[in-house]
Amino acid sequence: MRNFLAPFILALPSLCWSPAHAVDVLTSRNNLARTGVNDQEARLTPANVDARGFGKLWTLYADGQVVAQPLYVSGLRVDTTTNPAVPPVQGTFNAVVVATMHNTVYVYDADNERPGPQGRNVPLWAVWLGQPRPGGKDIDMFSTSDPEWGILSTPVIDAAKSVLYLVAWHDEGAQGYKYRLHALRLKDGSHAVPPLELQAPGLDSRRQKQRTGLTLVQGVLYIGFGGDGSRGLLMAHDAATLQQKTVWNVTPSGNDGGLWQSGVAPAADAQGNLYLMTGNGTFDAATGGANYGDSFVKLHLEGGNIVVKDYFTPCNQAFLATVDMDLGSSGPVLIPGTDLVFGAGKHPHIFLLSTNRMGKYTPPPNAGAADCPNPNALQDLGQAEHHHLHGSPVYWQGSGDPQIYLWRENELLHAYPFVRRRIVAAPKLGVDALPKGMPGGMLSLSSLGKRNGILWAVTPFDGDANQWRGVRGVVRAIDAQNVGRTLWSSEQVSARDRLGLFAKFVPPTIADGKVFVATSGDTEPLQFYGPPARPQQFPARYQVVVYGLLPPRPTETVNQPGKDVRLLRAATGPLPAIDLARCVVADGRSLDCTDELTRVARAPALERLLVPTGNTFAGCQLARVTVATSTAAMQTALAIGFYAADVTAGQFSADHGRRNPAADLKVTGQATLKGGQAATLHEFAGVVNCTLDANNRSELRFKPYIEFLGTAPLKLYHDWDPIDGNHALGGAVTQIDRSAEILQ
Structure with a gap:
């Protein structure tokens, strides 16, 4: 016994x-x-x-x-x-x-x-x-x-x-x-x-x-x-x-x-x-x-x-x-x-x-x-x-x-x-x-x-x-x-x-x-x-x-390049009607229409969309972005997120990129990477080409990352698309297609 x-x-x-x-x-x-x-x-x-x-x-x-x-x-x-x-x-x-x-x-x-x-x-x-x-x-x-x-x-x-x-x-x-x-x-x-x-x-x-x-x-x-x-x-x-x-x-x-x-x-x-x-x-x-x-x-x-x-x-x-x-x-x-x-x-x-x-x-x-x-x-x-x-x-x-x-x-x-x-x-x-x-x-x-x-x-x-x-x-x-x-x-x-x-x-x-x-x-x-x-x-x-x-614990974020997520395609197109009544008040001067963008685009927003009160979305277009993600990596990934910023007259706005938990991602297909690994395709939405004044329209600079959680000491790892700089969309650039570079 x-x-x-x-x-x-x-x-x-x-x-x-x-x-x-x-x-x-x-x-x-x-x-x-x-x-x-x-x-x-x-x-x-x-x-x-x-x-x-x-x-x-x-x-x-x-x-x-x-x-x-x-x-x-x-x-x-x-x-x-x-x-x-x-x-x-x-x-x-x-x-x-x-x-x-x-x-x-x-x-x-x-x-x-x-x-x-x-x-x-x-x-x-x-x-x-x-x-x-x-x-x-x-x-x-x-x-x-x-x-x-x-x-x-x-x-x-x-x-x-x-x-x-x-x-x-x-x-x-x-x-x-x-x-x-x-x-x-x-x-x-x-x-x-x-x-x-x-x-x-x-x-x-x-x-x-x-x-x-x-x-x-x-x-x-x-x-x-x-x-x-x-x-x-x-x-x-x-x-x-x-x-x-x-x-x-x-x-x-x-x-x-x-x-x-x-x-x-x-x-x-x-x-x-x-x-x-x-x-x-x-x-x-x-x-x-x-x-x-x-x-x-x-x-x-x-x-x-x-x-x-x-x-x-x-x-x-x-x-x-x-x-x-x-x-x-x-x-x-x-x-x-x-x-x-x-x-x-x-x-x-x-x-x-x-x-x-x-x-x-x-x-x-x-x-x-x-x-x-x-x-x-x-x-x-x-x-x-x-x-x-x-x-x-x-x-x-x-x-x-x-x-x-x-x-x-x-x-x-x-x-x-x-x-x-x-x-x-x-x-x-x-x-x-x-x-x-x-x-x-x-x-x-x-x-x-x-x-x-x-x-x-x-x-x-x-x-x-x-x-x-x-x-x-x-x-x-x-x-x-x-x-x-x-x-x-x-x-x-x-x-x-x-x-x-x-x-x-x-x-x-x-x-x-x-x-x-x-x-x-x-x-x-x-x-x-x-x-x-x-x-x-x-x-x-x-x-x-x-x-x-879990009890709250301090978390260090480690940013590093990786190949588990990469931009595959991006294109501009008509922006569906955004219902401002569905947006929420962010402060006294703007509305947060991020969830409304997700709804009308039927894809998670890659950016936080703050709209000044009275904005009519003049000239704005929808940016549809597809990333190729390692299917194996998605088994343990917490989220896919983005750096996202507007650029006008050579000036960048602050980063308004958004983290999307793995549970909220939109899968649009499967593919095979150049190395033979299985890939899952995820789609996201943003806004580009909005008319800011008579001389300026907003262009988008962005880059995706995939998020993992390490162990003690607890660390968050952000593995970024390994390109130098950021991807550019808007103005004369109406589409990006890296399929031949990334996929078999």
Whole structure:
């Protein structure tokens, strides 16, 4: 047994806690509807989440892989003085709860780093629950979760924030492997009631996996089981006593039908109905049977039994089961304030259903059909590509139409508008491509009501996380109102913000200005472990990474020549009408029309456009400027900016060049540089040739730069287009074209 308590010998003083931005994440994906949204986030906004002001704050030590979503408890009263197994701590804290595959539960102060011995943060308390089940090829074909399996599912916390419920997989030596249900007091980590061994007809504690998050509804805990070759089970247990109330079998007279949902807990409504999606398995409910493979199922606890109240099964269920296209590779999402539920799985269809009349089953015209109509669904939205969905979609009621976000493997992020109780078939697409393979993007969203929406995505960075170990992860912050705009990435300043190893299926948790992201460790060589190979070395450190707003730090700017950005083309043309009513007052004598220039030109402004009061833009022309930027450099670039100045009668005005963050750039094409490197083309807009007086018109002198952030001591690097002097546009010069010089 590891000496997991050794780093935790320091007692913490009582701290003050401020409830100004209190929010709780007590269950899988934030709420029982499983929308994945924290709509009470007041600190993080699209305006302040960028690589200059947002990044990695610290890491929380763990003793094993973290495959359960971290939970967050605001204003938690901790008093461990009555539990001699942990160091004494008293106080009220915002706390983050971390559960590991080594069967350890940590409760950390979410607001303070608390460094301790060996570089490990000191938790408020930590409890080890017993030896986990060792890894094996019988449950882990590619050894991606070696060396052990302990707490696999996301725990749940009661509404009073007093008890944490979780299921741990135990190795009991000669007695074999067992699952135990634990109820831990959040104040000190002690057991509220003795742990209970989970038992049920059909439960194989050697092979079946308890991956779905726990659901707590009306005093009852629901615990789902799956696993290849094993029947799906849903257990109901009394939360006060942990005693079992009943068990529901997905395929009682058939095969398979596992409950896994890539870790997402079953959804639940206000009436206590549960909604889940099952995996491949036998289906015969339409002909009087009790088997519900590849189905949406609505359940309710009545008396001593879990009763099927309704269901929906795709017409091609037999085909799905034959080719391993689980409907239940993701979880259902209830749309708040409606009678609607939606979900998708490995097959490329999104189903929208009524919770009052789910639709049951319409047989296909041909037995075993790969595709067929589902008129019994409110909506069956398909697509041509057969890419799997894992985790769960996000549903957000933004300032416009509600949006449904999902990120399948081998695809771009999709954002579907939801209008008049239907999913609009033409989604908006993100811009960040994923490496080939599983499992796509794990999503969460933060906002302040309908404003400041940020979609947080954790994805693989360099490999297929289903078959390879050592796959790095990347965290992205994406503008929820415009998914083509990536605000920040943990790879932009990788030396500071790099995540570590990708934790399959785990969405990030966002609360009170911080983003908590689970990992499978810090680093490990990228390697394939097909049978019978097993890894012999493991990450030196397991951790949860904490991101947030960085404290202000002095920044030195280093200007130097470089070839990562170069002017490609520029030309003058008619200036679209600028609406002065849209400009903002800059001072008593001028208006700032920079944003208005960006709007009418449909390209970011390369300069700040200050217009004297009463100006009519006489003679002014639009300057369209295209730069060629190294595509590789754009992976870590913060911005593209410009030096820009007017020249009249031999006199330069002051520099009014503008910095445009990477998230706001306009991409107009792709190209290849002379050296063979890929290039991305970006377009910008300026104003030139304005009539200043009877003898003078303004000409433009400008030069682009690309901005990068260094590490300690913190420096900003501006790599400038390497030409001598500046580019000139205006007057007799109406265009510039350096394509032959720069591109192949």
